[in-house]
Amino acid sequence: MTDPTFTTLAVTDSGSRLSITLDRPEERNALTFAAWDELDQVMAPAEVRDDLRVVTLTGNGPAFCAGVDFGAIGASLEAERGSYPSFIRRWANIVERFERVPQPTVVAVNGPVVGAGLELALACDLRIASDRAVFAMPQMRMGIVPDVGGTSRLARATGEAFAKDMILTSRLVGAEEALRAGIVSRVVPHGELAAELEEIATVVENLPWPSAYFASVAVDCGPRLDSRRAADLEAIADQVMLRQDEVWTRISEFMAAKGLRGVTRDSG
Incomplete structure (x- = not known):
């Protein structure tokens, strides 16, 4: 509009x-x-x-x-x-x-x-x-x-x-x-x-939300942190994203496109 x-x-x-x-x-x-x-x-x-x-x-x-x-x-x-x-x-x-x-x-x-x-x-x-x-x-x-x-x-x-x-x-x-x-x-x-x-x-x-926000924050803040804290920031972001069904669906689609076995949230 x-x-x-x-x-x-x-x-x-x-x-x-x-x-x-x-x-x-x-x-x-x-x-x-x-x-x-x-x-x-x-x-x-x-x-x-x-x-x-x-x-x-x-x-x-x-x-x-x-x-x-x-x-x-x-x-x-x-x-x-x-x-x-x-x-x-x-x-x-x-x-x-x-x-x-x-x-x-x-x-x-x-x-x-x-x-x-x-x-x-x-x-x-x-x-x-x-x-x-x-x-x-x-x-x-x-x-x-x-x-x-x-x-x-x-x-x-x-x-x-x-x-x-x-x-x-x-x-x-x-x-x-x-x-x-x-x-x-x-x-x-x-x-x-x-x-x-x-x-x-x-x-x-079309990116799963809020992954784009997390990635931008990590890029903006990471250079100001030591490498360990920068990695921690990335890990925290992915802890949130990996709780979303859409992310697991996309992981499975990505794996399938590569000819690999799909994964689910419960895959060990």
Whole structure:
């Protein structure tokens, strides 16, 4: 079902999949206060939905996102001069929703992505890109530090040296370099991006729930733990999953496909 109530987003909710498209193509999908508010309205309920399996995000038009629409928020920036703008903390919380929701989030970067738009993309679990995508963190040209989680998430994705290079020089990074650096995991021809997003979302959508959530948590937390605790986290996740009939059915199907004897929950 497509929700007609949004003015800056196109949102479709199938029940198991939530598809979000940044939808201000004439402004290159730059983020206004209204856009941030609508992203919040869409993502806040997702955190407590048991039916939802995957969230996708992309942009309409030639760009994914041109960052913050400074023209639209200029008056508020002027009013906030001299004090810490509390709305930036709110924006950071909205970006964090994409990282915090239990459902995997998949972003398809369909074109240039700049500043806060890149910070938003970096919060997603899986990031793929068109070969036309260009990545930039130009905030330092204005004397502004990326302020909705971009410094830490970029460094986690690429390593500190690359993140500092990209942020301090404000340089443009093409799709292939972004792939090598770890900003995205796949680059596909522009005309194939929608199909690639559909394929990935379908695979994730059909995984036994909540295995995708457990796997994401293990990947996110494991590198911060010693190897024993990381293995313990994996074991705890599988203790939960192995109590589900669907998992045993899939194990049997997998074994049968390999020509091996099937197993059941009671197999010794």
